[in-house]
Amino acid sequence: MPAMLTDVFRGHPIHLPHSHHQPDFTSLRELPDSYSWTPKDDILFAAAAAPSPPTAVDETIPFIDLDHPDAANQIGHACRTWGAFQIANHGVPLRLLQDIEFLTGSLFGLPVQRKLKAARSETGVSGYGVARIASFFNKQMWSEGFTITGSPLNDFRKLWPQLHLNYCDIVEEYEERMKKLASKLMWLALSSLGVSEEDVQWASLNSDSNWAQAALQLNHYPVCPQPDRAMGLAAHTDSTLLTILYQNNTAGLQVFRDDLGWVTVPPVPGSLVVNVGDLFHILSNGLFKSVLHRARVNQTRARLSVAFLWGPQSDIKISPVPKLVSPVDTPLYRSVTWTEYLQTKATHFNKALSMIRNHKEE
Ligand SMILES: C=C1C[C@]23C[C@H]1CC[C@H]2[C@@]12CCC[C@@](C)(C(=O)O1)[C@H]2[C@@H]3C(=O)O
Ligand SMILES: O=C(O)CCC(=O)C(=O)O
Numbered sequence: 471m472p473a474m475l476t477d478v479f480r481g482h483p484i485h486l487p488h489s490h491h492q493p494d495f496t497s498l499r500e501l502p503d504s505y506s507w508t509p510k511d512d513i514l515f516a517a518a519a520a521p522s523p524p525t526a527v528d529e530t531i532p533f534i535d536l537d538h539p540d541a542a543n544q545i546g547h548a549c550r551t552w553g554a555f556q557i558a559n560h561g562v563p564l565r566l567l568q569d570i571e572f573l574t575g576s577l578f579g580l581p582v583q584r585k586l587k588a589a590r591s592e593t594g595v596s597g598y599g600v601a602r603i604a605s606f607f608n609k610q611m612w613s614e615g616f617t618i619t620g621s622p623l624n625d626f627r628k629l630w631p632q633l634h635l636n637y638c639d640i641v642e643e644y645e646e647r648m649k650k651l652a653s654k655l656m657w658l659a660l661s662s663l664g665v666s667e668e669d670v671q672w673a674s675l676n677s678d679s680n681w682a683q684a685a686l687q688l689n690h691y692p693v694c695p696q697p698d699r700a701m702g703l704a705a706h707t708d709s710t711l712l713t714i715l716y717q718n719n720t721a722g723l724q725v726f727r728d729d730l731g732w733v734t735v736p737p738v739p740g741s742l743v744v745n746v747g748d749l750f751h752i753l754s755n756g757l758f759k760s761v762l763h764r765a766r767v768n769q770t771r772a773r774l775s776v777a778f779l780w781g782p783q784s785d786i787k788i789s790p791v792p793k794l795v796s797p798v799d800t801p802l803y804r805s806v807t808w809t810e811y812l813q814t815k816a817t818h819f820n821k822a823l824s825m826i827r828n829h830k831e832e
């Protein structure tokens with residue numbers, strides 16, 4: 471039995487503040503200094519868009535109809551240029567999206583004392599708390615999170631003594647749908663590079679398809695008195711193959727482009743945002759872009775998001791697909807399992823990718 475996602479941080483304990491040490495988000499009229507970000511707290515905080523032609527001003531990530539006959543190429547192009555795209559006709563019932571949004575709102579609406587009964591432990595992955603990347607920043611983020619790996623039953627029982635079974639059913643159905651969608655998206659993207667199942671046998675569609683695992687990250691960004699100086703979730707890349715994100719009807723997600731700066735991803739009701747993670751960047755030998763993204767907050771509306779963070783089981787070694795490496799070159803990256811990569815990220819954060827990069831001998 472390979473190590474599970476649940477255990478990846480056993481050897482990487484982390485001490486993060488819990489909400490009972492934090493001010494009550496809802497009662498503040500001014501941002502405390504510990505929540506006020508400047509460019510020195512995050513070098514990209516104020517990264518202005520490079521001067522660009524007026525036509526490029528409202529450029530954003532591609533919107534792709536999965537029923538379109540050219541969807542595979544559109545996805546491949548989006549993965550290479552943006553590392554992110556939005557999808558319609560993804561087959562996930564609207565009712566299920568509404569259910570997971572309701573669950574998320576209901577969870578974060580619980581009294582703090584109740585949420586803390588399911589607080590994430592210092593060595594754990596699952597539970598209530600601030601995002602793990604918080605440890606790399608001096609300032610606090612204007613958000614709270616809840617991570618699910620494996621069965622949420624134990625945590626949900628603590629949150630909702632009566633209704634936990636209904637909520638477990640929603641999570642189970644959501645994860646089931648997301649799993650199928652993620653695998654479909656990965657194969658569409660790979661096929662656009664001419665990569666087929668013989669080239670990536672561990673991910674074969676026929677193998678009992680249990681080669682993948684995932685975490686579900688629920689995020690809540692409360693209304694904020696001074697949103698221009700606050701940060702909902704600091705800039706990061708995901709350590710995944712792919713991440714599928716549902717956002718409620720409140721803008722906040724931004725992706726970074728060297729030539730455009732921070733670009734907002736507008737919420738489109740019923741659609742989902744997909745982004746390339748570090749492992750897909752490695753698998754594609756650097757062709758697909760692991761996109762830097764963050765979440766901003768606003769003054770009038772609370773924001774909710776649900777990220778399905780998807781990657782391979784822990785016994786699977788990810789390395790660049792040989793077909794995508796030129797015969798005269800070495801692959802851009804060494805092989806790595808998801809567990810090893812998450813552990814590297816837990817200590818080195820944004821340096822993790824470069825640490826597994828092969829450096830060419832002169
Ligand atoms: C399977 C994963 C992926 C994790 C760690 C672990 C569980 C929670 C995920 C997130 C979710 C929020 C952003 C992020 C950067 C974070 O802090 O926690 C993610 C991180 C990663 O993609 O590296
Ligand atoms: O809330 C968002 O839009 C982004 C969330 C995110 O990046 C994450 O959970 O990894």
Ligand SMILES: [Fe+2]
Nearest residue numbers: 706707708763
């Ligand atoms: Fe993310």
